[in-house]
Amino acid sequence: xxxxxxxxxxxxxxxxxxxxxxxxxxxxxxxxxxxxxxxxxxxxxxxxxxxxxxxxxxxxxxxxxxxxxxxxxxxxxxxxxxxxxxxxxxxxxxxxxxxxxxxxxxxxxxxxxxxxxxxxxxxxxxxxxxxxxxxxxxxxxxxxxxxxxxxxxxxxxxxxxxxxxxxxxxxxxxxxxxxxxxxxxxxxxxxxxxxxxxxxxxxxxxxxxxxxxxxxxxxxxxxxxxxxxxxxxxxxxxxxxxxxxxxxxxxxxxxxxxxxxxxxxxxxxxxxxxxxxxxxxxxxxxxxxxxxxxxxxxxxxxxxxxxxxxxxxxxxxxxxxxxxxxxxxxxxxxxxxxxxxxxxxxxxxxxxxxxxxxxxxxxxxxxxxxxxxxxxxxxxxxxxxxxxxxxxxxxxxxxxxxxxxxxxxxxxxxxxxxxxxxxxxxxxxxxxxxxxxxxxxxxxxxxxxxxxxxxxxxxxxxxxxxxxxxxxxxxxxxxxxxxxxxxxxxxxxxxxxxxxxxxxxxxxxxxxxxxxxxxxxxxxxxxxxxxxxxxxxxxxxxxxxxxxxxxxxxxxxxxxxxxxxxxxxxxxxxxxxxxxxxxxxxxxxxxxxxxxxxxxxxxxxxxxxxxxxxxxxxxxxxxxxxxxxxxxxxxxxxxxxxxxxxxxxxxxxxxxxxxxxxxxxxxxxxxxxxxxxxxxxxxxxxxxxxxxxxxxxxxxxxxxxxxxxxxxxxxxxxxxxxx
Amino acid sequence: xxxxxxxxxxxxxxxxxxxxxxxxxxxxxxxxxxxxxxxxxxxxxxxxxxxxxxxxxxxxxxxxxxxxxxxxxxx
Numbered sequence: 001x002x003x004x005x006x007x008x009x010x011x012x013x014x015x016x017x018x019x020x021x022x023x024x025x026x027x028x029x030x031x032x033x034x035x036x037x038x039x040x041x042x043x044x045x046x047x048x049x050x051x052x053x054x055x056x057x058x059x060x061x062x063x064x065x066x067x068x069x070x071x072x073x074x075x076x077x078x079x080x081x082x083x084x085x086x087x088x089x090x091x092x093x094x095x096x097x098x099x100x101x102x103x104x105x106x107x108x109x110x111x112x113x114x115x116x117x118x119x120x121x122x123x124x125x126x127x128x129x130x131x132x133x134x135x136x137x138x139x140x141x142x143x144x145x146x147x148x149x150x151x152x153x154x155x156x157x158x159x160x161x162x163x164x165x166x167x168x169x170x171x172x173x174x175x176x177x178x179x180x181x182x183x184x185x186x187x188x189x190x191x192x193x194x195x196x197x198x199x200x201x202x203x204x205x206x207x208x209x210x211x212x213x214x215x216x217x218x219x220x221x222x223x224x225x226x227x228x229x230x231x232x233x234x235x236x237x238x239x240x241x242x243x244x245x246x247x248x249x250x251x252x253x254x255x256x257x258x259x260x261x262x263x264x265x266x267x268x269x270x271x272x273x274x275x276x277x278x279x280x281x282x283x284x285x286x287x288x289x290x291x292x293x294x295x296x297x298x299x300x301x302x303x304x305x306x307x308x309x310x311x312x313x314x315x316x317x318x319x320x321x322x323x324x325x326x327x328x329x330x331x332x333x334x335x336x337x338x339x340x341x342x343x344x345x346x347x348x349x350x351x352x353x354x355x356x357x358x359x360x361x362x363x364x365x366x367x368x369x370x371x372x373x374x375x376x377x378x379x380x381x382x383x384x385x386x387x388x389x390x391x392x393x394x395x396x397x398x399x400x401x402x403x404x405x406x407x408x409x410x411x412x413x414x415x416x417x418x419x420x421x422x423x424x425x426x427x428x429x430x431x432x433x434x435x436x437x438x439x440x441x442x443x444x445x446x447x448x449x450x451x452x453x454x455x456x457x458x459x460x461x462x463x464x465x466x467x468x469x470x471x472x473x474x475x476x477x478x479x480x481x482x483x484x485x486x487x488x489x490x491x492x493x494x495x496x497x498x499x500x501x502x503x504x505x506x507x508x509x510x511x512x513x514x515x516x517x518x519x520x521x522x523x524x525x526x527x528x529x530x531x532x533x534x535x536x537x538x539x540x541x542x543x544x545x546x547x548x549x550x551x552x553x554x555x556x557x558x559x560x561x562x563x564x565x566x567x568x569x570x571x572x573x574x575x576x577x578x579x580x581x582x583x584x585x586x587x588x589x590x591x592x593x594x595x596x597x598x599x600x601x602x603x604x605x606x607x608x609x610x611x612x613x614x615x616x617x618x619x620x621x622x623x624x625x626x627x628x629x630x631x632x633x634x635x636x637x638x639x640x641x642x643x644x645x646x647x648x649x650x651x652x653x654x655x656x657x658x659x660x661x662x663x664x665x666x667x668x669x670x671x672x673x674x675x676x677x678x679x680x681x682x683x684x685x686x687x688x689x690x691x692x693x694x695x696x697x698x699x700x701x702x703x704x705x706x707x708x709x710x711x712x713x714x715x716x717x718x719x720x721x722x723x
Numbered sequence: 724x725x726x727x728x729x730x731x732x733x734x735x736x737x738x739x740x741x742x743x744x745x746x747x748x749x750x751x752x753x754x755x756x757x758x759x760x761x762x763x764x765x766x767x768x769x770x771x772x773x774x775x776x777x778x779x780x781x782x783x784x785x786x787x788x789x790x791x792x793x794x795x796x797x798x
Contacts, residue, residue, distance in 0.1 A: 056785040057785070145782075174782055174783075232785065234785060259741075260740070260741045260757075260759070261741050261743070262738075262739075262742050263740065264740075264784060264786075265741065265743050334783065335784065338783045339784070342745055343745070345745070345748045
């Protein structure tokens with residue numbers, strides 16, 4: 001369909017829907033509204049143009065016409081937003097592609113693929129830098145109202161704030177965009193076109209109805225029509241569509257003018273009646289689809305010939321919008337689609353789930369699992385949706401699109417999620433990335449704790465037990481076998497039981513390769529290599545590290561699984577190439593800082609420290625050990641990691657009672673803030689750390705100082721001259 | 724958190740123009756009445772999310788929202 005995936009099969013970066021990047025095709029029937037086009041002047045100092053007006057006011061048509069003129073003057077990028085863009089990674093993958101299409105000079109590193117890791121906060125400053133090296137650029141975001149999430153809007157607000165003055169952003173939205181418009185307005189950096197501006201005048205209506213649509217109406221018929229619709233573009237156009245099949249136009253106009261029925265209520269019947277029966281059926285039944293193609297409509301309507309019907313319809317009906325030049329893909333205008341769905345529900349309510357089910361099947365057959373999931377959920381086919389989500393979620397979430405997975409799960413009845421181990425696993429998979437880390441007992445659904453703990457976010461003991469329980473219902477045939485084996489193995493590894501760990505990691509590799517769970521397989525191979533290192537088996541260590549690297553590279557997961565680089569670095573060191581080892585390990589650690597649990601990070605750092613000590617770089621080793629200690633301190637049960645850490649210390653610090661307690665740098669920083677008015681949450685904001693992290697630092701400070709309250713901790717710290 | 728009512732309440736929403744009963748499915752559960760050029764939707768709304776969902780439906784159809792009010796609790 002009008003979408004391509006970056007790589008075949010399972011992929012981490014979001015599939016790009018290329019038609020979202022196409023501006024609306026020029027269509028003869030539309031009117032160029034000069035009085036509005038003249039107002040749209042992206043002069044210097046103008047940061048934002050907002051076209052805000054209700055559905056069907058002609059926003060897209062206006063901007064489409066404007067773009068045709070602008071494109072001759074400067075690069076113009078276009079992006080039509082969809083609800084999927086509430087996930088910032090999806091939004092920016094498309095936005096970067098749109099910008100790169102418009103200005104080929106943007107560097108390779110600003111490609112949609114670079115967002116695999118979901119690091120938009122790193123990408124945006126780079127984008128701003130590059131934009132300031134280009135001349136004027138216009139970027140049009142249509143249907144901005146579809147972006148309702150704070151996360152995606154925040155990225156746009158940031159861009160507006162920081163973009164160079166040569167960058168002009170244009171938003172079309174049905175509602176007030178949730179952006180700081182007041183400040184821009186005050187600085188004269190905002191141009192607004194609103195509902196009243198967009199109302200059709202009688203002259204514009206006459207041009208549309210008579211010159212473009214050739215309806216041959218008298219001026220006396222046009223004026224009441226404009227009055228009745230209040231110049232609302234969709235109303236005027238619906239009236240025009242209705243009129244095409246009407247003999248007695250004067251009578252129609254009188255009836256239309258004389259009823260209190262809403263414009264859309266009155267006109268939707270008329271419009272449908274003005275079309276041939278087969279086109280009417282096509283419009284109604286295909287309204288369940290976001291995008292339409294001949295093949296898809298044939299499947300959903302169980303008929304032949306949809307392709308020709310769509311082409312026919314698109315010639316006579318502006319509400320069917322072509323998405324490409326080949327008459328392959330179309331979509332209905334959103335307002336019109338909603339009207340059609342109301343009619344469909346009215347006329348054939350029992351058919352709706354069946355239509356969605358057929359749409360689901362078509363999308364499965366044609367390799368579009370995400371659209372298939374949408375239709376399965378709409379059809380109430382929760383078992384089918386579960387099946388698809390359980391094979392898709394880890395790749396989707398692993399590519400940084402946790403919000404997409406969360407939205408799917410949110411559309412299930414909650415009790416179905418609670419009862420489904422597969423969906424619980426998906427939900428658990430989201431936990432480490434969300435703000436609500438499962439390290440507070442009773443903070444999350446009791447039913448979820450079991451599986452969440454399976455991800456061992458800081459709690460080795462309960463994570464291992466959860467994995468043992470999970471293994472009971474995820475036997476060798478389960479699609480989650482790889483995940484469960486990996487959980488068991490990691491539990492064993494962090495408990496210091498390397499033989500058990502190696503056994504389960506080996507099975508995780510096997511199951512992971514079989515089920516194409518590349519993240520798991522790569523991680524398991526990396527851990528096996530590290531175990532061989534511990535066991536002084538250099539040949540095995542090198543073989544496994546090579547295998548991990550090859551697999552991670554081939555399946556494009558090397559930028560999210562830091563342990564692979566750590567293992568590769570360790571094997572280079574073993575192979576007598578310490579100079580090459582260091583940067584590779586450092587890269588692995590930096591990935592773990594972003595994506596790893598505190599346990600993963602601590603483990604990586606301890607591996608690095610072990611290597612650094614072996615090559616005599618004690619200072620660097622000490623700082624790795626200190627960072628590991630900080631990570632360990634956030635864990636409720638860090639397993640054997642503290643022992644491994646102590647073993648790496650040059651000399652064990654004396655623990656005399658009267659000695660000054662040893663606090664980490666971070667803890668000192670927190671302690672200094674505790675000696676102030678801020679709450680823990682506010683301290684977190686100051687130090688750019690989560691509330692949970694601050695809380696565990698605080699607990700650790702109390703423990704080290706022997707304090708039982710904040711006041712006592714501050715007092716003791718003064719006594720020890722720490723602050 | 725001050726994020727608005729969590730409890731259900733009775734709401735009345737009015738839009739301009741008279742809408743046929745078939746639009747009721749977009750506002751499932753609400754009563755639809757047509758009087759003097761407006762449509763009044765009344766009924767129990769379970770939470771703020773549902774209320775905002777109804778307002779979104781109104782927006783999607785390009786309807787003009789005239790008023791939203793919470794009615795007095797009966798009990």
